[in-house]
Amino acid sequence: MGDIRLMKGNEVIAEAAIRCGCDAYFGYPITPQSEVMETLMARAPWEETGMVVLQAESEVASINMVFGGASAGKKVMTSSSSPGISLMAEGISYIAGAELPALIVNVQRGGPGLGTIQPSQADYFQATKGGGHGDYHLLVLAPNSVQEMNDFVDLGFELAFKYLNPVMILTDGVIGQMMEKVELSDFKPRLTDDEVEQRSGHWAATGKKSTRKQHIITSLEMISERQEKFNQKLQAKYARMREEEVRYEEISCDDAEYIIVAYGVSSRISQKAVVLLREKGIKAGLFRPITLFPFPNKRINELAGHAKGFLSVEMSAGQMVEDVLLSVNGQTKVEHFGRMGGMIATPIEVVTALESKLIGG
Amino acid sequence: MTAIRVEDIIKPENLVYKKSSVLTDVPMHYCYGCSHGVVHKIIAEVIEEMGIQGEVVGIAPVGCSVMAYYYLDIDWMQAAHGRAPAVATGYKRVNPKKYVFAYQGDGDLAAIGTAETMHAVNRGENIVMIFINNAIYGMTGGQMAPTTMVGQVTSTSPYGRDIDLNGYPLKITELIAQLPGAAYVTRQSVHTPGNVRKTKKAIRKAFENSAKNIGTSFIEVVSTCNSGWKIDPVASNKWMEENMFPFYPLGDLKDSTRDDANTYMVQKLKK
Ligand SMILES: Cc1ncc(C[n+]2csc(CCOP(=O)(O)OP(=O)(O)O)c2C)c(N)n1
Numbered sequence: 261m262g263d264i265r266l267m268k269g270n271e272v273i274a275e276a277a278i279r280c281g282c283d284a285y286f287g288y289p290i291t292p293q294s295e296v297m298e299t300l301m302a303r304a305p306w307e308e309t310g311m312v313v314l315q316a317e318s319e320v321a322s323i324n325m326v327f328g329g330a331s332a333g334k335k336v337m338t339s340s341s342s343p344g345i346s347l348m349a350e351g352i353s354y355i356a357g358a359e360l361p362a363l364i365v366n367v368q369r370g371g372p373g374l375g376t377i378q379p380s381q382a383d384y385f386q387a388t389k390g391g392g393h394g395d396y397h398l399l400v401l402a403p404n405s406v407q408e409m410n411d412f413v414d415l416g417f418e419l420a421f422k423y424l425n426p427v428m429i430l431t432d433g434v435i436g437q438m439m440e441k442v443e444l445s446d447f448k449p450r451l452t453d454d455e456v457e458q459r460s461g462h463w464a465a466t467g468k469k470s471t472r473k474q475h476i477i478t479s480l481e482m483i484s485e486r487q488e489k490f491n492q493k494l495q496a497k498y499a500r501m502r503e504e505e506v507r508y509e510e511i512s513c514d515d516a517e518y519i520i521v522a523y524g525v526s527s528r529i530s531q532k533a534v535v536l537l538r539e540k541g542i543k544a545g546l547f548r549p550i551t552l553f554p555f556p557n558k559r560i561n562e563l564a565g566h567a568k569g570f571l572s573v574e575m576s577a578g579q580m581v582e583d584v585l586l587s588v589n590g591q592t593k594v595e596h597f598g599r600m601g602g603m604i605a606t607p608i609e610v611v612t613a614l615e616s617k618l619i620g621g
Numbered sequence: 622m623t624a625i626r627v628e629d630i631i632k633p634e635n636l637v638y639k640k641s642s643v644l645t646d647v648p649m650h651y652c653y654g655c656s657h658g659v660v661h662k663i664i665a666e667v668i669e670e671m672g673i674q675g676e677v678v679g680i681a682p683v684g685c686s687v688m689a690y691y692y693l694d695i696d697w698m699q700a701a702h703g704r705a706p707a708v709a710t711g712y713k714r715v716n717p718k719k720y721v722f723a724y725q726g727d728g729d730l731a732a733i734g735t736a737e738t739m740h741a742v743n744r745g746e747n748i749v750m751i752f753i754n755n756a757i758y759g760m761t762g763g764q765m766a767p768t769t770m771v772g773q774v775t776s777t778s779p780y781g782r783d784i785d786l787n788g789y790p791l792k793i794t795e796l797i798a799q800l801p802g803a804a805y806v807t808r809q810s811v812h813t814p815g816n817v818r819k820t821k822k823a824i825r826k827a828f829e830n831s832a833k834n835i836g837t838s839f840i841e842v843v844s845t846c847n848s849g850w851k852i853d854p855v856a857s858n859k860w861m862e863e864n865m866f867p868f869y870p871l872g873d874l875k876d877s878t879r880d881d882a883n884t885y886m887v888q889k890l891k892k
Contacts, residue, residue: 284714286711312715314710317736317740318736320704320707320736320737321704321707321710321737324701324707324711324737325707325708325711326711327700327701327707327708327711328698329711331698334716336711350701351701351704354700465678465697465698466696467676467677467678467719468694468695468696474690474695475696476690476696476697476699477698477699478681478698479699480687480699
């Protein structure tokens with residue numbers, strides 16, 4: 261049995277970073293995720309593992325610090341909440357364009373603009389469809405528990421290095437702020453410079469050796485033919501992610517006539533709604549995408565073959581529902597239910613929405 | 622009398638100058654008379670002379686020198702517009718033993734990237750910052766820069782820079798010199814052989830400083846952009862001397878290796 265604690269989701273992100281051998285965290289305070297950096301600063305991991313923690317002057321600076329650290333082949337990360345992620349958009353696009361591994365955590369709050377510090381899931385489009393400019397994708401992980409906040413830090417880095425692509429943990433103010441039991445990961449040492457060289461020496465800027473050509477970390481290509489080829493290479497990488505990295509959880513979906521699709525905190529609420537619906541004799545199930553990109557299209561498409569309807573439950577005006585619609589591809593009914601602006605739906609509201617949108621009327 | 626043959630001249634003992642081995646053979650894309658190429662050459666020579674080719678990384682900006690990485694045979698990163706000091710910080714913090722230099726134009730360093738510039742220096746990042754001040758946006762076709770002179774005609778100040786509309790040219794190097802994190806701040810030029818030598822000395826000193834962990838070394842090179850200014854290279858040098866040097870005077874603004882005034886290192890030691 262590992263180290264079991266009662267902790268906040270945000271604190272766990274920090275602890276998991278230290279334990280998985282992260283080399284550096286760069287960030288800027290913003291509610292509801294400031295505990296990530298506060299926890300790191302209090303833990304002072306530079307004395308323990310040598311991990312760097314630096315408060316940047318802005319999210320623009322922190323994401324570009326991530327660019328610099330990642331260029332060296334190091335495990336580097338940042339975290340923020342919605343407005344801060346918007347500021348990072350250009351930098352994230354550069355990281356994707358330069359094919360760098362990096363972990364970015366978005367603890368979503370309500371928008372647009374300064375919006376509210378209360379939880380939200382309104383950054384789904386931004387996270388899964390690009391967010392910055394150009395044709396790129398993040399690999400997006402959506403934890404729905406404090407335990408998964410722990411697990412996805414290590415997983416996120418593994419995937420970032422596997423694909424040389426930025427990975428985002430897309431979570432929300434509830435998961436970030438709530439305390440739950442968590443089994444922390446065991447400590448993994450940070451890689452030594454030799455190990456970094458072994459893992460990333462074929463691309464990273466580790467100082468030009470006489471035995472190899474210079475390494476240039478760039479997203480620039482002035483020749484359109486080559487830029488198109490590079491884009492095709494990126495698309496092939498995303499296709500590989502679609503084949504290999506789709507993750508989801510199904511609860512009572514086998515015999516379900518009505519399937520709720522929900523991620524993050526909405527999946528926790530919807531899980532209760534499924535219980536309530538079953539008590540009423542309605543065969544409901546929960547489908548929880550764990551990777552939002554790549555989205556579990558295939559599985560939803562299969563389930564659509566025997567379901568009477570899908571309800572996408574999100575704390576937004578309806579964003580993921582577009583991916584559900586594409587997955588279902590007209591086979592059956594798809595509806596959206598969501599609260600916005602920091603409001604959190606109750607299980608009863610979800611039950612009522614499902615009944616009225618999919619069954620009644 | 623026998624004629625002197627070429628073989629008699631090309632001998633190691635006669636070698637007084639050669640292209641730095643750190644410079645690649647890629648023809649530079651810079652315009653004739655542009656200062657970028659000269660500064661690249663100086664950096665290459667310093668890297669070669671210090672024997673640090675495998676220990677140095679450069680950060681290229683967005684601007685005319687975006688492709689500096691083709692010309693210096695070292696590892697490079699190419700940063701977003703203005704963010705080179707943040708990229709340099711991120712790199713240096715996880716690789717403190719490497720020599721890290723950011724190379725930026727005036728739009729990059731003193732407009733869009735002002736925050737990153739000031740804060741990197743204020744933290745006393747042990748990096749070298751090389752600042753090419755050509756008083757214009759070269760790459761995008763000659764628009765007004767933060768350092769454009771009052772009255773200077775550019776494509777976005779076609780009647781000359783007007784202080785009511787655009788404010789004054791920004792002496793960012795003077796601001797930088799105020800920061801405790803700055804170890805060495807100097808302003809040089811590369812328009813004469815003498816000035817090239819001075820700039821080389823300054824750049825060498827900056828790289829040596831970064832190994833001593835005494836804070837940021839910042840070198841402004843007052844530069845020409847004859848294409849952007851739309852005057853020929855020789856006239857550009859004259860224009861720079863007459864118009865820029867009085868406002869951007871050459872010389873050291875701060876040298877904490879000589880005087881200890883309020884520097885990062887002094888404060889660190891006191892702590
Ligand atoms: C975010 C962003 N804004 C604007 C640009 C367009 N742009 C490219 S280079 C440049 C100005 C470069 O001028 P300077 O830094 O003075 O360098 P120079 O080209 O004169 O060497 C601008 C505005 C960009 N690439 N990215």
